[in-house]
Amino acid sequence: MDTSNEHEKTNQVLPKQNVYGPIETQSGPGLTRFCILCGIIAAIAPFQFGYKMAELNxxxxxxxxxxTASSTSDFNWSFPKCLPMSEDYFALATSIFALGGLLGSFFAGYLSDRFGRKKILLFNSLIFFVGATIQAFSLxxxxxxxxxxxxxxxxxxxIVVTPIYLTEIAPIQSRGTLNLFNQMSIVIGVLMAQIIGYAFGTGNxxxxxxxxxxxxxxxxxxxxxxxVESPKHLxxxxxxxxxxxxxxxxxxTNDVKQELESWKINSENNIISPDSEERLGMDNGAHTASPDTVNYTPEKNINLxxxxxxxxxxxxxxxxxxxQLGQQFSGVNSVIFYSTSILSxxxxxxxxxxxTLILGSVSVFxxxxxxxxxxxxxRKKLLLSSIIGMFLSMLIFVIALFKEINVLVVVGLFMVLASFAPGYGTLPFLISTELFDTKAVGAGNSxxxxxxxxxTFIIGVTFFxxxxxxxYYVFVVYMGFMAIFxxxxxxxxPETxxxxxxxxxxxxVF
Structure with a gap:
């Protein structure tokens, strides 16, 4: 979910001037090895998110x-071989994950603001451990x-804290690159879960x-x-x-004075008056905004x-x-969660x-x-092109199901994922940061x-x-939602x- 770097764009009215003054510059050092290392370590958390999302498939x-048949490769342990449940109950086991995610996302931002990004990422790894342990030894x-x-x-x-951390440790010109660690780690985590599930998917x-x-x-x-802790948070x-x-x-480098100064200006000058905002927004570059020339007024924080x-x-x-609802009601998570069931x-x-493993590879590429x-x-052109591609791909998939053209069923599923990722997979998160101004982007993203x-929960619990x-007319329902949205x-x-x-x-318009 790469949204954090776009947050910074909402601070800007024109490419070469900012309504808050010279907040940050595009020049400066690029990504260092240490910064990349911190990004990779932080990205282990969304990697686990991707893994957990697909682990039951x-x-x-x-x-x-x-x-199911036992084999000589079964492990000799005293735990029950299986945990009998109906398809509907298994759907609950799959989709309850989303309710936990909803709860976690509500409090993550507040906790990371209070205790720091590093501490929450560290503590959160223990919550991952507790959840996995309960599942591994469940009776x-x-x-x-x-x-x-x-x-x-x-x-x-x-998926809330990691993008914030990656954005805050990266140089401004490299924020997009570092935030790719978040997106890529999720899809690689999904693929790894599918590979491991295939390797250990028999017997006990x-x-x-x-x-x-x-x-x-x-x-x-x-x-x-x-x-390291986020320097901007500190x-x-x-x-x-x-x-x-x-x-x-x-x-x-020791030369970080300019970047620190930009944070100082940003923290001291949060809000401009509506008149100044409108004037600067219409300016074609005749003058440059600065803390001395812009009228700043205090304003209450906007919350959820x-x-x-x-x-x-x-x-x-x-x-x-x-x-976001349109993305989920496109039915893509039915492919991620239940691809093995569909194909079986x-x-x-x-x-x-x-x-299913090949489908995971398609998602990565x-x-x-x-x-x-x-x-x-x-944005708008890419989003609509993605939806059209998904609609046509799902149409091929549904026709192949009813005509029992098995090869075309697989091709259709591959096409659904391939058309989803470039547009509908990424743009809802990106566009959401561009539809709000700086003071409301946090609440809007929540x-x-x-x-x-x-x-995610609704689709997971209702699919079966x-x-x-x-x-398989269920996919026709998803196509209807795609057309409506x-x-x-x-x-x-609007284009953003x-x-x-x-x-x-x-x-x-309203």
Whole structure:
């Protein structure tokens, strides 16, 4: 979820001038080895999120069905071979993860502001460990579900705090690059879970999927001690000397005065008057804004609750709700969560598991492609192109299912994931940061992420029930949602690429 670097863009009205003064410059040192190392370590947390999201996919039948064949490779331990449960109960085990994620995401921002990014990432690795341990040694299906909920809390925390940390340790010109660690680690985590699930998906070996997750969390915990605290967070807490020392390590130079000065200007001059904002937004470069020439006035912070009472944020809130809910109601998580179940209806368990691994690889390469094009194409055009591609791909998939053209079923699934990643997979998070001004972007993104988790839960818990009722027409329902939300985006979503909030808001209609 790469949203943090776009947060900084909301501070700017014009490319070469800022309504708050010269907050940060584009020049300066690039990424150092130490900064990259900190980014890699921090990205272990979203890697675990991706792993936890897909861990139940391949070993599903071995977990819920005790009649699956045993083998000489089974482990000699005293735990139950399986945890019998219905398809609906397994859907709850899958989707309860999203409720935990929702809870974690609500409190992660506040906790990281109070205790620091590093401390929360360190503590969160222990929550990952607790969740994985409960799952690995569960004796009942209800205990497994509770472990999934705990893992969801840690995952929700990870995808909120990690992008913030990556943004705050990176040089401004390298924020996008460092934030790619977050996106890539998630999809690689999904692929790793599918590979390990395939390797340990028979007999009583499925517990190894969770034991490996325990080991990952311990690696996360041990390596987190090598992280430095976010220097920007320390500076905001008044620990300027410590912030300067860490910033010198991250930049590989003692010359960090300009960057520190930019933080000082940013912290001292938070808000400008509406008249000044409008004047600077219309300025074509005749003068440069500075702290001496801009009229700053104090303003109350906007929180998760107060934002709903401010008229100018009505359309942005409506749009982030539609972007995130539309993404989930496209049915893509049905492919991620239940691809093995879908494919096992037409192929053997062995073949369907292998195809699931290939699907994971498609997600990884599609995300790499997204990285290349996401900043080269207009947001709205890329989003709508992605939805059209998904719609046509799912149409091919559904026709192939009913005509029993098995090869085309697989091709259709691959095309759904390939068309999802470059647009619908990344843009809802990115656009959400560009629909709010600086003082509201935090609260707006909380609404955005919460909506995404709620949508994930709804799809996860209803897929099997709807499929049982109407069969594979469930994907036709998802296609209908794609068409509805695409129409909403066409009518109400303004183009946001390289535009300030002042310019974007002029296109709002309510």
């Amino acid at each position: 391949n070993p599903k039948e071995s977990i819920i069905n005790c009649s 009942k299906s209800s205990v497994l579900i509770f472990g999934r909920f705990v893992s969801g809390i840690s995952s929700g925390t990870a 070996r499925w517990r190894m999927v969770f034991i490996i997750s325990m080991l990952l969390s311990l690696v996360n915990f041990a390596t987190s001690f090598f992280l 500076y905001q807490k008044g620990k300027s000397d410590e912030a300067e020392s860490i910033l010198k390590r991250l930049r590989g 609750f107060s934002i709903f009472g401010i008229p100018k944020y009505r359309q942005p809130l409506f749009l982030v709700f539609c972007l 209806d037409i192929y053997s368990k062995e073949t369907s598991s292998k195809l 599609s995300t790499i492609f997204a990285v290349i094009i996401v900043d080269k194409v207009e 609404v955005s992420i919460a909506t995404n988790w709620i949508g 029930a709807i499929q049982k009722a109407i069969g 695409a129409a909403i985006y066409m009518i109400y979503l 690429k390289n535009k300030s909030f002042q310019v974007v808001s002029k296109e709002f």
